[in-house]
Amino acid sequence: MxxxxxxxxxxxxxxxxxxxxxxxxxxxxxxxxxxxxxxxxxxxxxxxxxxxxxxxxxxxxxxxxxxxxxxxxxxxxxxxxxxxxxxxxxxQKKLNQALEDAVNLKFTVNADGSVHFPAPVPLLTVPAQGATDSPRPPLLPDPNQAKAQDIADRIxxxxxxxxxxxxxxxxxxxxxxxxxxxxVTDAMLTDAAQDTKDVQKATGHFLPESAIPHDKSAADNRAWWDGLTQEQRDEYSTLYPERIGALDGLPSPVRDDANRMVLAQSHAQVDIDLQNLGPEPSKMIANPSGSYPVAITNPAWRTWNDSKNRLNAQLKGMDAIQKRFDNTGKEGLPQAYLLGFDTKGNGHAIIANGNPDTAKNTAVYVPGTTSKLEGIGGDINRMTNLWNDTQGFPGSPSTSTITWLGYDAPQSIVPEAMEKHFAHEGAPKLNQFMDGLATAQGGPDASHTTVIGHSYGSTVVGDATLKGHLGADDIVVAGSPGMLVGDARDLGIGKDHVYAEAAGDDPVPLGGKIAGLGGHKWGVQTWHGIPYDAGYIETVPSDEAFGAHRMKTDTSGHSDYWNSNTQSLHNQAAVVVGRYDQVKE
Known part of the structure; x- marks a missing residue:
């Protein structure tokens, strides 16, 4: 003390x-x-x-x-x-001011903090003529006592x-x-995460989390960041990595640095949580009621198994992200940037091949139904394949391809993928990310930008164009069930900049038309002989009536549009680098 x-x-x-x-x-x-x-x-x-x-x-x-x-x-x-x-x-400033006041008043500050002040000079009066007794001096309040008490209190x-x-x-x-x-063990990394929380608590007055912009535009985020000193930037990044890593508009290297620390600490914590699960309980136990059936599933096993599956799913996704980091340099693959990461719900991640801040061509891929952190490896591979294909165009400038799993995707075809609220909730997040991307790049014209939507991801892209400015020069969709609009012109970038792929045996476009994710009503239809209540079928981007460029597709099924050495992939790469003359329709 x-x-x-x-x-x-x-x-x-x-x-x-x-x-x-x-x-x-x-x-x-x-x-x-x-x-x-x-x-x-x-x-x-x-x-x-x-x-x-x-x-x-x-x-x-x-x-x-x-x-x-x-x-x-x-x-x-x-x-x-x-x-x-x-x-x-x-x-210290408060103390020094009190000590200075004591010196000016010729008071003495004692070792224990008390203040000594000189005694007042009594006020003497001349006795009245004829008075027999001299009057006592009047007792007046001592102003020094109050001043001394004030100084002692301030000290x-x-x-x-x-x-x-x-x-x-x-x-x-x-x-x-x-x-x-x-x-550096998992225990040390989880301890570092706790250290971060402890320092946050200690420095709350000095470096408050409330100063970090919340629900602001990307431009506001960047203005706040640019207004900090370099030391303040370093401190905020170290102290609040989750917040800084998620802040759209900040430089990609800054977000990557923050998110990699979050990833490392999250991975360590999941590893420890798995170890702490303990041995597997018995799956079946005797029915405590004594009635039929004689054995039932052990509730303790169900809880243990659910936790194990959830943690393993998170590890699988995090390991896939780390694998992409580890693959940097293989076959010329550029540095990866982690622009977003968390394990909330089904998990989210945003991974870029190459620095998008300096790329002359940028592609942002929005995955669809069943997308989650556990399966992020497949989505990363798709954008890796796309990046590799863009390198085959002679003279093409730098390109960054981004996997954007920044929304909660539907996890089932029926009924979730039939619902629109996943798109309504994801679209503003996509617009915010795209705005941040352009801000970090230096403006909307700094990079030629293509947004690619797969499956339900295309529905998110369509809704994003309806809810604000998507910030895309071109839109490519593959296996789209509908974009909530019935005409390519409704996407706001001109129908000549909308491209669609649909494999002949991909059932999702037809299913999407029946689900009502398009925009134009046509004649009464049945799907595989099954009646449906809507009474109409809607247009999807792969329909000629939609008005998009219908690109040649040589892949099969719903998920192979990004297979290497295919026309399906090469067409997308041609759009991404702006070589429209190379697109085969």
Whole structure:
């Protein structure tokens, strides 16, 4: 507990100097991680396939994990020290002002914080003529006593404030330490996540989460970010990685750095949660009621199994994202950027091949029914295949292909995919992301942008055009059940910039027409002889009446439009790079 003398003599510059040192270590660790991931590992992936190279990859991956941990923990220490110095500056200033007032009044401040002041000079009066007794001096209030009490109260208040601040930070700073050794374990990463929460609580007055924009436009988000100093940006990124990683309009490298920390800590926590599940309970138990059936499913097993399946599903998705990171450099594949990630509900992720901020061509892929974090690997592969195909066009400028699982997709064909509310809820999120993408790129004309919708994802894309400005130069849909409009002209970008693919044996376009996700009513129909109540069939993008370019498709079924070495994929790549003359209709 500091005394007023310690508070007076405290050199806050010692804290800020130490904070600068930890900040430099944090920044250097982050830069070193980038070099390991995007230079060393990518080169090994590109050129080496030996057992020795695999061992080197393992060592470098551990080194990358170490750097990431250093980046986070040292960043937290920097933020805590800066917060401590900033907050203590207030009580110290309050104390120094009180001490200065005491000096000016010639008061003495005692070691215990009490204030001594000189006794007043009594006021003497001349006795009246003929008076026999001299009157006593009148008792007047001593103004120095009130002044001294005020100074003592201010000194006590300053020391009390400093004690509260010191207590709030001291416990948090003591926790910011690492275990010895070279391995960053899951336990260390989950501890780092708890450290982040502790520092958030301690620095709430210094670096409040409420200052981060919420439900603002991408332009507002970027204006807030640009208004911060570099040190403040680093502190916010370290302290609130989930919020910064999800903030549309910020530079992609910033969001990627924040989201990778969230991913690493989430993966570690899921690993630990799986270990803590314990052994599998008996699946069947005797019926406690004694009636038929004699055995029933054990409720404890059902809870255990549901938790195991949920956690394994999350791990599968996170491992797929990490695999894409690890594949950087293979066959020229560019660095990946994680522009969004969380495990809420079925999970969400946004992954870019190449930096979209600097790409001259950008493609954003919106997946459809049954999409969730567990299956993100397939969606990532589709955009990887698309990126690879765009590289086959001579002279094409840089391209970034993005998997956008930023909405809650329907998880069943019937009844969920028949409902429109998934599109209504996802469309504003897509528009916000697209707005943020253009903001980070430097404006709507900085990159030629194509939005690609698969299955129900095309319905989300259609609704996004109805709810705001999608920000796309071209729209491509594959296996679309309908876009909530009946004509390509209704999408707001001109029908010459709308492209559709539908395999001959893909049942979804017909099913979508019956479900009512199109916009124009036609004659009464039946589907496979099954009557339906709507009494009409609606247009979908693959219908000639819709007015879109109907691209040649040489793939089969509902999910093969992104298979390598196919015309279906090549047509999409031609649109993405603006080589419309190469599209076969």
């Amino acid at each position: 500091p005394t007023w003398q310690q508070l007076r003599d405290l050199k806050l510059s010692d804290y800020t100097t130490a904070a600068d040192g930890y900040g430099k270590v944090s920044s250097r660790a982050d830069a070193a991680k980038g070099r390991v991931d995007n230079e060393m590992l990518s080169k090994l992936h590109e050129t080496q396939e030996s057992d020795a190279s695999k061992a080197a990859v393992g060592d470098l991956s551990r080194l990358s994990r170490n750097y990431q941990y250093l980046h986070s923990e040292c960043g937290l220490i920097r933020t805590a020290l800066n917060g401590l110095a900033t907050e203590l500056a207030g009580p 006590a208040g300053a020391v009390g404030d400093a004690n509260e601040i010191d207590g709030r930070y001291a416990g948090t700073l003591r926790k910011l330490k690492a275990a010895p050794g070279l391995d």
